[in-house]
Amino acid sequence: MFCFQCEQTAGSKGCTKVGVCSKSPETAKMQDVLILQLKGIGYYCNELVNKGEEICRETADFTMEGCFATLTNVNFDNDRFLQYIKKANKIKKELIEKVGNESAPKDADFMAPETVEQVLALPDMPNLGVMDDENLDMDIRSLREMLIYGLKGMSAYAHHAFVQGGYDKEVVNGMVRFLGETLRKDITVEELLNLNMELGKCNFKCMEVLDNANTGNYGHPEPTEMLITKKKGPFIVVSGHDLRDLRELLEQTEGKGVNIYTHGEMLPGCAYPELKKHKYLIGNFGGAWQDQQKEFDNLPGCILMTSNCLMKPRDSYKDRLYTTSVVGWDDVKHIEYNKDQPKDFTEMINQALELGGFKEDEPEKRITVGFGRNAVLSNAGAIIEAVKAGKIRHFFLVGGCDGARPGRNYYTEFAEQSPDDTIILTLACGKFRFNKLDLGTVAGFPKVLDVGQCNDAYGAIQIALALANAFECDVNELPLSYIISWYEQKAVVVLLTMLSLGLKNIYLGPTLPAFVTPNILQVLVDKFGLRPVSTPEKDLEEILGKK
Ligand code: FSO
Ligand code: SF4
Secondary structure, eight states, X not given: OOBXXXXXXXXXXXXXXXXXXXXXXXXXXXXXXXXXXXXXXXXXXXXXXXXXXXXXXXHHHHHHHHHHHTSTTTBOOHHHHHHHHHHHHHHHHHHHHHHOSTTOOTTTTOOOOSSHHHHHTOOOOTTXXXXXXXXXXXXXXXXXXHHHHHHHHHHHHHHHHHTTTOOXXXXXXXXXHHHHHTXXXXXXXHHHHHHHHHHHHHHXXXXXXXXXXXXXXXXXXXXXXXXXXXXXXXXXXXXXXXXXXXXXXXXXXXXXXXXXXXXXXXXXGGGOHHHHTSTTEEEEOSSSGGGHHHHHTTOSSEEEEOSSOOOOOOHHHHTTXXXXXXXXXXXXXXXXXXXXXXXXXXXXXXXXXXXOOBSSOOOOOEEEEOOOHHHHHTTHHHXXXXXXXXXXXXXXXXXXXXXXXXXXXXXXXXXXXXXXXXXXXXXXXXXXXXXXXXXXXXXXXXXXXXXXXXXXXXXXXXXXXXXXXXTTSOGGGSSXXXXXXXXXXXXXXXXXXXXXXXXXXXXXXXXXXXXXXXXXXHHHHHHHOOEEOOOHHXXXXXXXXXX
């Protein structure tokens, strides 16, 4: 196996024996095969679009779901991958019948064998996996993989949008075109750079569609105080990003005496009016994803993983863990997706009741969440005045993924050391590094404003654009800096979106992606002012000293 798609990749070079994330070489092979199939599907779908025809909904759904399943910490179940591989064969066959195979690039028409053993026995071949072709220029490989990882990230957002009624043709057409382009052998660095930027723009649209689906279904997040301590009684912990799953679970637990805690990236779900109206959505349990094995150990309740990040489950809670949607782990109970019907959570609810839950209440602690774009911009007048009066000197968007590697204390220290007249906007699970610290208020606002999940980068960008408009300046002239932490592929596509929108001087950490070669890094530095984080002291001085 060779995988270097995430930040924790072995030795900052690549996982070759087993994934640091626990991905086995077998699962890695299944994923490589599926990705190769999806590249071909992308190519034929794009041909269909070029002929003026539409991609059918089933193919679009499948492409997003298949790609999402290969994202870090999502699916580790080889049998589930085999199902995807078989379906990919079927879809591709139909597509070839429709559009023909005359000018297809090599391996677009690749059909995979249909048993796990046969897939695993496939020899190394061109186009399969990252190191498919020894002679490929490393900068081309770097940008091609960046495009593929970005596509995995966008597929996750598209999938979340699709299941909530947010289907968008522009996003689907972009997805298949970019997938198909990754098969081209004659592609240049320049073309790949442009494709990455186009993907960034396409993902902005995708995040907008998801934002509209979320706010359309559940209303705009509003500042809400959430409990972060345990309450007596049976409970279910819901993790991941899928708000539809949270809603369906809340509807099905109504009146049953089961408390619902959000976990990880589900935390912002507590702030949506149509979700928080359920009074037994009582709070948030635990911290970021990398703490789950410790936090779930012997948990007297059930856990539902609706998307990433899933870690290898310990035996002490494997029997009470449930996956749904694209998530999977061998021997862990899986709740099937019902296209038009709610999922059936009965077994999990009954098990939570049997387990009995926490025995007593912990002393209460609360944090405030729910500063989505609407909540922040409804205070735009007061914010602008506070900036003009010198009460707010600078904004920092400190957001992105958390992770297990040392060095992520940077983000905690950055938040702690940021001066008292600065505000921190935050999003995604990186916020758990500092969102429970009491950092006080600035000009009447909490110092830390939680904008939401990683996909709410859309909302954060809207806030920046609205402020630039109000101050009648370019967005890069705002007193606003981006301090981004990355871990998996959604962070890659969000970064591409920020770059494609012309946002400059982004600080990226805790380490730079292994898939970015020195030459490509230099392009990103020269063109976009992208820079690695150094120390909080130095970076704060550099940023604030400049102003
Ligand atoms: Fe975190 Fe995991 Fe949202 Fe990521 S839970 S690391 S960027 O999957 O998706 O922030
Ligand atoms: Fe390694 Fe990350 Fe790939 Fe897992 S997803 S195999 S940790 S690079």
